[in-house]
Amino acid sequence: xxxxxxxxxxxxxxxxxxxxxxxxxxxxxxxxxxxxxxxxxxxxxxxxxxxxxxxxxxxxxxxxxxxxxxxxxxxxxxxxxxxxxxxxxxxxxxxxxxxxxxxxxxxxxxxxxxxxxxxxxxxxxxxxxxxxxxxxxxxxxxxxxxxxxxxxxxxxxxxxxxxxxxxxxxxxxxxxxxxxxxxxxxxxxxxxxxxxxxxxxxxxxxxxxxxxxxxxxxxxxxxxxxxxxxxxxxxxxxxxxxxxxxxx
Numbered sequence: 001x002x003x004x005x006x007x008x009x010x011x012x013x014x015x016x017x018x019x020x021x022x023x024x025x026x027x028x029x030x031x032x033x034x035x036x037x038x039x040x041x042x043x044x045x046x047x048x049x050x051x052x053x054x055x056x057x058x059x060x061x062x063x064x065x066x067x068x069x070x071x072x073x074x075x076x077x078x079x080x081x082x083x084x085x086x087x088x089x090x091x092x093x094x095x096x097x098x099x100x101x102x103x104x105x106x107x108x109x110x111x112x113x114x115x116x117x118x119x120x121x122x123x124x125x126x127x128x129x130x131x132x133x134x135x136x137x138x139x140x141x142x143x144x145x146x147x148x149x150x151x152x153x154x155x156x157x158x159x160x161x162x163x164x165x166x167x168x169x170x171x172x173x174x175x176x177x178x179x180x181x182x183x184x185x186x187x188x189x190x191x192x193x194x195x196x197x198x199x200x201x202x203x204x205x206x207x208x209x210x211x212x213x214x215x216x217x218x219x220x221x222x223x224x225x226x227x228x229x230x231x232x233x234x235x236x237x238x239x240x241x242x243x244x245x246x247x248x
Contacts, residue, residue, distance in 0.1 A: 005078030007032035019052035041106040061243040064236040070145040079105035112142035123162040166238025
């Protein structure tokens, strides 16, 4: 068994979480919630069972309000410490970014890239981005984690990744039939307004938690839904929407 690896980006120890593989064996994934990334040893990304995806969503939902940071410009393999090569894979739902070890020890993938790979995330259309830009001042890039002003940019100016969001309808379709938590009729897909509402609610949760930690008492007027100055997290908002669908 490999020792607990360090995150390729922040170099802090990753958390090991056990899942069931599609062959019924135990599969251990290493996760960094601060960097919103997963380390897959060779071919592990292809071995996760459908039921384990439900468990992964549960973890993402539990950590949806965690503080996270942009990915480092240079990342190293946690097995051999060689530099990871940035590249792209393409699936039906779009192109996604991954970081591979040249010695074939594995790959590092952001949460959103993994969801694109599995068909749960799709790239946003231009009208959706424009609609969301009227409600939210900025978002975190779901690929590199950098804050992006979507009123000016329609792709991340740092890594050039397209903005993407979790597609609740696709998730329900994927889960249907093999996960009790999602064995229901497909729900109406979330609209851009739904995502905007989720971002506003998410920011309110974060502001409330910060006030409690700092033990401050002040009015919440500045966090009114009309305030579009905060930075939203499309992935966290999408996870919240999907989890609500799965639990209904």
